[in-house]
Amino acid sequence: MKLPTEFYMQDTRTVAKELLGKVLVRKIGNKTLSGIIVETEAYLGNKDPACHSFGNKKTARNKSMFLSGGHSYVYFIYGMYFCFNVVTNDESAPEAVLIRAIEPLAGIKEMRSLRNVKKDIHLTSGPGKLCMALSVNQELDGLKLNSSKIFICERKHNLLSNIKIAKSPRIGINAKNAGHSWKLRYYIKSNP
DNA sequence: TTGCCGATTACCT
DNA sequence: GGTAATCGGCAAC
Numbered sequence: 325m326k327l328p329t330e331f332y333m334q335d336t337r338t339v340a341k342e343l344l345g346k347v348l349v350r351k352i353g354n355k356t357l358s359g360i361i362v363e364t365e366a367y368l369g370n371k372d373p374a375c376h377s378f379g380n381k382k383t384a385r386n387k388s389m390f391l392s393g394g395h396s397y398v399y400f401i402y403g404m405y406f407c408f409n410v411v412t413n414d415e416s417a418p419e420a421v422l423i424r425a426i427e428p429l430a431g432i433k434e435m436r437s438l439r440n441v442k443k444d445i446h447l448t449s450g451p452g453k454l455c456m457a458l459s460v461n462q463e464l465d466g467l468k469l470n471s472s473k474i475f476i477c478e479r480k481h482n483l484l485s486n487i488k489i490a491k492s493p494r495i496g497i498n499a500k501n502a503g504h505s506w507k508l509r510y511y512i513k514s515n516p
Numbered sequence: 517t518t519g520c521c522g523a524t525t526a527c528c529t
Numbered sequence: 530g531g532t533a534a535t536c537g538g539c540a541a542c
Contacts, residue, residue, distance in 0.1 A: 365523070374523070385538060402524050403536030409523085422523055441526095452524050496523050 326475045332393030336412040336419040339393075340366040340510050343410065343476070345487055348426055350458040350474050357434055357458050359426030359448055360479070363511040365494045367409070369419040374494060374503035377418035388466040389418035396474065398455075398465040405452030408460050410469065410476070424451045424495070427515065445516060488513040 327346065332339060341364075349358040367375040369389070376386040376399070388397040389411055397409040397420050409420040426448045428435055435447050435457040448454040455461070460474070469475050490513040497504045 367523075376523080383538075399523085400537065402522060402534085404534070405524050407523060424523085446526090450524070494523070498522085 326470050326477050329392075329394040329470075332410060332412050332469070333414060334393075334412065336366045336368055336417075336421060337508065339410070339412045340364040340421045340508070341489060343421060343423070344489060344510060344512050345479065346476050347429060347479055348423060348454075348458070348474075348476050350431075350460065351472055352434075352459055355431055355434055357431030358429045359454070359458075360429055361423055361425075361476070362427050362515045363423075363425035363509070365422040365424055365510070366508040367420050367422060368508070369413075369417050372419075372503050372506070374497045374501050374506070375419070380418065382418070386418070389420050390415060391466065394469050396464055396467045396469060396471075398460060398462055400462060401452070406455040406461055407451045408455055408458075408464075422451060423454065424509070425449050425511070426454050428457070449516075 343361050343364050346361050347358050348361055369375055369377045370380045377389045382390055391411050392415050393412045395411040397411050398406055401407055409422050411420050413419045428447055439447050439457050448457045464474055490511055491507045492509045493505050494509045
């Protein structure tokens, strides 16, 4: 079952936590690639100095953050990589959750051919890596997450009912940034 | 129009 | 742990 729009309209930190254990699905032609979400980060819009939409600043790049919860926000970074985010809350709150890592579930062969790595552990263990493995690019920016190309759903069997969630400061935030130490990164403890 | 730097990764020692 | 790769966004000029 695809997650309903109401799921994404909740508080951004709640969505970041609740996304752990859900399944990110990418359809390419007749191929299905998917993985369990194991690491996320919350970005709190207007009041978050580390967020692209800090101060409600709207630009060509981050305009998708100003859509309602349940849309995608994909951006290009470091001249080489894409990052995939889930927009949360309503239009008045340009907030989002960055998907930082997934555990491959379906389409591992396709992921291997999209990535050029020796060990599977490196397939989707970072925000840029998972975008390469799932062929996520700017074409998917601003789509609703019930799109046939990319969406998120519950696991069929609730195998992760007793997962332990850990939190920490977000990765890659410059120490000069006031949001540097905010603990908005969530991950499934002990998942490699 | 210029110039700095980034929500990263891969590969090196 | 260190850093090159690589280029678009964005603020400042």
